[in-house]
Amino acid sequence: MATIFLAIPWGVILILLPLATGMICFLWPKLAKILGVMTTFAIVPSVVGLGWQIASNGVYRYAIGGWSAPLGIELYADGLSLLMLAATALVGFGVSVYSVAYFERAAAVRFWPIWLFLLAALNALFLSADIFNLYVTLELMGLAAVALTALTGSKEALTGAMRYLLATLLGSLSYLFGVALLYLSYGSVDIAILATRVIASPAVWAALGLMGAGLLLKTALFPLHFWLPPAHASAPAPVSALLSALVVKASFYILLRLWLTIFGPLVGGEGVDTLLGLLGAAAVLWGSFQALRQTRLKLLVAYSTVAQVGYLFLAFPLAAAAGVTAWSAAVYLALSHALAKAAMFLVAGNLLRFGGHDRIADLDRVVQRLPLTAGAFALASVSIMGLPPSGGFIGKWLLLEAALAQGRWGLVAVMILGGLLAATYVFKVLGHTFTQADVPHEPNLVPASMEWAALLLALGAVLLGFLASPVLALVGIGDVFSASEVRP
Amino acid sequence: MNSWDAWIPLLVVASSLLPGLVIFTLSEDKMRLRTVLNLLGALVKLILVGWMIWGVYHGHHYETRLALLPDLELVLRAGPLALLFVSLSTVLWLVTTVYTIGYLEGSPHRSRFFGFFSLCVTATVGVALAGNLITFLLFYELLTLTTYPLIVHRGTEEARRAGQTYLAYTIFGGAMLLLGTVWLYTLTGTLEFTPKGFVSGLTEVHHPALVIIFALLIAGFGVKAALVPLHGWLPQAMVAPAPVSALLHAVAVVKAGAFGIVRVVYDVFGVESAAGLGVTGPLAAVAAVTIIYGSLRALFQDDLKRRLAFSTVSQVSYIVLGVAIVGPVATIGALVHIVHQGLMKITLFFCAGNLAETLGIHKVSEMNGVGRRMPWSMAAFTVGAFGMIGAPPIAGFISKWYLGLGALEAGQAWVIFVLAASSLLNAAYFLPILHRAWFREPPDAWPDEHDFGRKETAWMLLLPPVATALLALAAGLVASAPFSPLDWANLITAREFYRP
Numbered sequence: 003m004a005t006i007f008l009a010i011p012w013g014v015i016l017i018l019l020p021l022a023t024g025m026i027c028f029l030w031p032k033l034a035k036i037l038g039v040m041t042t043f044a045i046v047p048s049v050v051g052l053g054w055q056i057a058s059n060g061v062y063r064y065a066i067g068g069w070s071a072p073l074g075i076e077l078y079a080d081g082l083s084l085l086m087l088a089a090t091a092l093v094g095f096g097v098s099v100y101s102v103a104y105f106e107r108a109a110a111v112r113f114w115p116i117w118l119f120l121l122a123a124l125n126a127l128f129l130s131a132d133i134f135n136l137y138v139t140l141e142l143m144g145l146a147a148v149a150l151t152a153l154t155g156s157k158e159a160l161t162g163a164m165r166y167l168l169a170t171l172l173g174s175l176s177y178l179f180g181v182a183l184l185y186l187s188y189g190s191v192d193i194a195i196l197a198t199r200v201i202a203s204p205a206v207w208a209a210l211g212l213m214g215a216g217l218l219l220k221t222a223l224f225p226l227h228f229w230l231p232p233a234h235a236s237a238p239a240p241v242s243a244l245l246s247a248l249v250v251k252a253s254f255y256i257l258l259r260l261w262l263t264i265f266g267p268l269v270g271g272e273g274v275d276t277l278l279g280l281l282g283a284a285a286v287l288w289g290s291f292q293a294l295r296q297t298r299l300k301l302l303v304a305y306s307t308v309a310q311v312g313y314l315f316l317a318f319p320l321a322a323a324a325g326v327t328a329w330s331a332a333v334y335l336a337l338s339h340a341l342a343k344a345a346m347f348l349v350a351g352n353l354l355r356f357g358g359h360d361r362i363a364d365l366d367r368v369v370q371r372l373p374l375t376a377g378a379f380a381l382a383s384v385s386i387m388g389l390p391p392s393g394g395f396i397g398k399w400l401l402l403e404a405a406l407a408q409g410r411w412g413l414v415a416v417m418i419l420g421g422l423l424a425a426t427y428v429f430k431v432l433g434h435t436f437t438q439a440d441v442p443h444e445p446n447l448v449p450a451s452m453e454w455a456a457l458l459l460a461l462g463a464v465l466l467g468f469l470a471s472p473v474l475a476l477v478g479i480g481d482v483f484s485a486s487e488v489r490p
Numbered sequence: 491m492n493s494w495d496a497w498i499p500l501l502v503v504a505s506s507l508l509p510g511l512v513i514f515t516l517s518e519d520k521m522r523l524r525t526v527l528n529l530l531g532a533l534v535k536l537i538l539v540g541w542m543i544w545g546v547y548h549g550h551h552y553e554t555r556l557a558l559l560p561d562l563e564l565v566l567r568a569g570p571l572a573l574l575f576v577s578l579s580t581v582l583w584l585v586t587t588v589y590t591i592g593y594l595e596g597s598p599h600r601s602r603f604f605g606f607f608s609l610c611v612t613a614t615v616g617v618a619l620a621g622n623l624i625t626f627l628l629f630y631e632l633l634t635l636t637t638y639p640l641i642v643h644r645g646t647e648e649a650r651r652a653g654q655t656y657l658a659y660t661i662f663g664g665a666m667l668l669l670g671t672v673w674l675y676t677l678t679g680t681l682e683f684t685p686k687g688f689v690s691g692l693t694e695v696h697h698p699a700l701v702i703i704f705a706l707l708i709a710g711f712g713v714k715a716a717l718v719p720l721h722g723w724l725p726q727a728m729v730a731p732a733p734v735s736a737l738l739h740a741v742a743v744v745k746a747g748a749f750g751i752v753r754v755v756y757d758v759f760g761v762e763s764a765a766g767l768g769v770t771g772p773l774a775a776v777a778a779v780t781i782i783y784g785s786l787r788a789l790f791q792d793d794l795k796r797r798l799a800f801s802t803v804s805q806v807s808y809i810v811l812g813v814a815i816v817g818p819v820a821t822i823g824a825l826v827h828i829v830h831q832g833l834m835k836i837t838l839f840f841c842a843g844n845l846a847e848t849l850g851i852h853k854v855s856e857m858n859g860v861g862r863r864m865p866w867s868m869a870a871f872t873v874g875a876f877g878m879i880g881a882p883p884i885a886g887f888i889s890k891w892y893l894g895l896g897a898l899e900a901g902q903a904w905v906i907f908v909l910a911a912s913s914l915l916n917a918a919y920f921l922p923i924l925h926r927a928w929f930r931e932p933p934d935a936w937p938d939e940h941d942f943g944r945k946e947t948a949w950m951l952l953l954p955p956v957a958t959a960l961l962a963l964a965a966g967l968v969a970s971a972p973f974s975p976l977d978w979a980n981l982i983t984a985r986e987f988y989r990p
Contacts (some may be wrong), residue, residue, distance in 0.1 A: 047878060065766075079496075153772060220602060223958075278899060350792045367645065369602070369639075369645075370598075370602075370645075373514075373602070374910075380635075384635065387661075389631045389635065389664065390627060390628040390631050390632070391628055391632070396559060398666075398674060399559065400559070401675060402668070402669070402672040403675065404674050406672050406673050406676045407676040414669065418665050418668070418669055421665055421668075422662065422665055425657065425661040426661075429638075429653075429654065429657050429661075432638075433642065433653055433654055434650070435642075435647075436639075436642045436645045436649070436650060436653075437645055437650050438645065439645070468556075468558070468564075470557075470558060470559050470560070471557040471558075471559065471560055
């Protein structure tokens with residue numbers, strides 16, 4: 003039994019299953035809902051299967067069609083990929099359960115096939131072992147995400163989606179130029195092969211600039227975040243959740259992967275990491291301030307994403323001296339943020355359905371009337387603020403530890419200030435959930451599945467606060483983090 | 491050590507956590523089930539704590555360890571000091587639960603209230619049992635989060651504002667605490683509470699950093715302990731329902747802050763190392779200022795609960811002062827005051843709640859002749875008030891006696907003046923209340939009277955203050971009996987902080 007389980011190519015299933023069911027949903031719209039939920043549910047045990055394989059056999063490699071790396075396409079998964087796949091599976095399933103009740107029939111027919119394509123693209127991205135495949139999956143993911151943003155067809159949504167489309171195309175194009183440069187100079191697109199061949203040269207610098215700029219744009223790092231708030235705030239709630247939780251993380255993952263293997267060891271000490279750290283710090287502060295200023299919940303949550311993405315980049319300047327701690331912090335923050343932010347957007351969707359608006363000051367006794375939704379927001383907030391016990395706290399603790407050990411006081415101040423600002427903006431919302439609105443309104447019913455989906459995702463972010471040891475042990479498989487410390 | 495001993499601290503935490511979580515799911519009308527769950531949890535906790543007191547007295551160790559981070563563990567350890575605070579929380583939780591059931595009868599959202607109430611106690615017990623600084627931090631922040639819904643419980647705009655103020659202070663304090671804790675960890679590589687501290691191994695190069703870390707930690711705890719100038723949230727938080735104020739002031743929030751300061755001085759820095767760094771002097775000065783300032787402000791409050799709130803600001807700093815004096819006798823005074831202040835202050839708040847619920851009295855100026863209408867409540871109030879002033883044989887006298895003696899022993903005579911001035915001020919703001927209540931003529935009609943038949947008020951409101959007043963009296967009368975707070979404070983001091 004166990005050997006059969008270990009022999010199944012889970013990595014392939016993770017890509018082909020959503021692709022296939024996405025097609026079927028497209029062809030037979032009647033099946034869309036049921037097939038969609040079943041697929042996202044099946045993804046969860048598939049990731050567990052892959053995790054088991056990695057835990058028992060080490061890093062996972064699968065040569066598609068039997069052709070291995072230089073010629074064929076190879077799938078590759080280590081602890082880092084596994085973590086991202088797990089986040090995708092969990093958030094994806096939660097959002098799918100939510101979406102069943104959320105979308106009306108007409109919208110559902112369009113939502114499910116695109117979402118399943120997006121899922122296939124995400125899984126393929128996290129399993130890719132070469133920079134060209136990463137480009138292909140990145141582009142697919144971006145297009146699917148834009149399509150989802152435009153789903154409602156409203157003027158606001160189309161404007162947001164158009165900006166998003168331009169940003170994402172520009173980003174992938176820039177990335178593609180970088181890929182071409184590297185391929186031209188070193189004759190390979192395989193990450194492992196490139197890692198052994200690259201030397202400090204103008205071509206590498208140019209490739210780093212192009213790929214980095216493209217990925218930063220797609221990750222929405224300050225000051226390239228301009229497209230994110232309108233796109234995330236105008237999309238339907240489950241779509242916003244997927245975008246903020248997963249899509250933004252995917253481009254961060256590529257950047258992290260390339261930095262760890264190709265660029266970091268080469269140019270780590272030359273100021274690029276400091277620049278990324280500075281931008282991250284600026285993002286934390288700017289995003290938090292903007293979130294604080296918002297009067298509408300979805301915009302607040304979207305700006306909070308801008309801030310939280312900033313934290314991920316604080317790890318770069320710290321990694322040279324404390325690689326494992328800093329990167330563990332970054333991926334733990336990414337994972338916790340994925341769960342917490344998805345929950346927050348789902349909460350926003352519930353409140354929008356409940357009261358017909360998402361004006362923070364006019365929330366009307368939500369704690370009494372939608373206790374599960376209010377609880378979900380509160381639990382997600384704990385992680386976003388970085389308070390214990392939560393995954394966000396673990397990530398912040400590790401990051402602070404790395405910063406303090408190196409005496410990086412600027413970064414320490416940014417983290418502390420960012421936490422205070424986050425507390426200010428989430429409690430601005432929570433405070434108003436207790437009070438009565440000036441104009442009471444007739445509430446609309448929110449289906450239980452929508453409340454529970456948000457609550458369970460938020461609970462996941464809190465429970466991560468107790469799972470740091472096993473999760474970080476799993477992420478360590480493949481030893482990808484320690485490799486990044488600057489070569490002597 | 492048998493295998494059960496490793497789980498008892500966790501069970502103590504769970505005995506209020508689980509009922510709390512279940513209560514959230516109950517509908518409003520399931521009053522009986524809610525009450526049973528609450529009382530069951532409180533009794534189980536009481537039994538477990540009693541068991542551990544007996545065990546620790548006879549040299550057993552109770553410790554739960556769970557992995558939290560690769561190199562850090564979640565540690566719950568029932569040492570003597572932890573048990574002092576745990577037993578206070580447990581006893582007062584039971585009493586307050588009874589009171590709250592009576593107080594909230596018929597009011598809305600009780601399931602939510604009792605749910606957060608239980609979580610709040612869970613956090614307090616976790617703070618008490620925490621065996622290292624990160625565990626302490628975890629429960630300390632949990633306490634912030636779980637008390638917030640209690641403070642804004644009424645859902646008015648005023649309550650929301652008070653909640654925001656509370657958070658502004660406590661989140662800031664939490665950030666200072668986090669910074670201090672991580673910084674300390676990068677220097678020492680451990681956060682485990684040890685008698686006599688774990689920083690003495692650091693060389694002189696690190697001393698400036700240690701002083702800053704001490705300041706950060708004290709600032710973090712000082713917010714909840716309401717040290718001046720970090721006390722601003724406390725009087726505002728008075729909009730909360732009376733049982734919340736009672737619990738906040740007597741056990742949960744302010745006491746967690748004071749307890750944190752005790753932990754930092756004794757188990758993180760070690761009292762001698764702290765004195766060597768020269769940080770105890772400033773701490774004593776801050777405590778003295780807080781004692782006097784709180785009393786002075788209390789003098790001018792007409793709102794009864796606000797007067798009591800400023801009194802809390804003043805009284806809690808006795809604990810801090812006793813810690814900062816540096817000496818075994820003062821330490822005993824500080825430790826014993828953790829319990830004594832809790833018993834006396836909770837009595838006073840229960841009585842204030844009774845006056846508000848029964849007669850609609852919120853102000854001191856409305857209290858004329860109230861002693862004749864509610865003799866039992868006011869008798870309990872009188873015991874609490876005299877205790878606060880420090881009159882023998884009530885518990886407060888014992889605290890002040892040991893603090894004064896400890897100050898003289900440590901050669902810090904100035905503390906005597908602070909204590910004397912504070913006692914005078916205490917008398918100045920409590921005696922007029924008692925005079926009004928007992929010796930003035932009652933008005934023709936009370937502001938908002940409720941009828942309870944022949945009784946002065948509901949028995950569930952009356953029993954708790956009478957019980958805690960008796961406990962405060964007993965703690966003073968038979969202070970030298972075995973297992974009294976004073977006896978236990980002696981034991982802690984002898985076994986841990988001033989071990990020969």
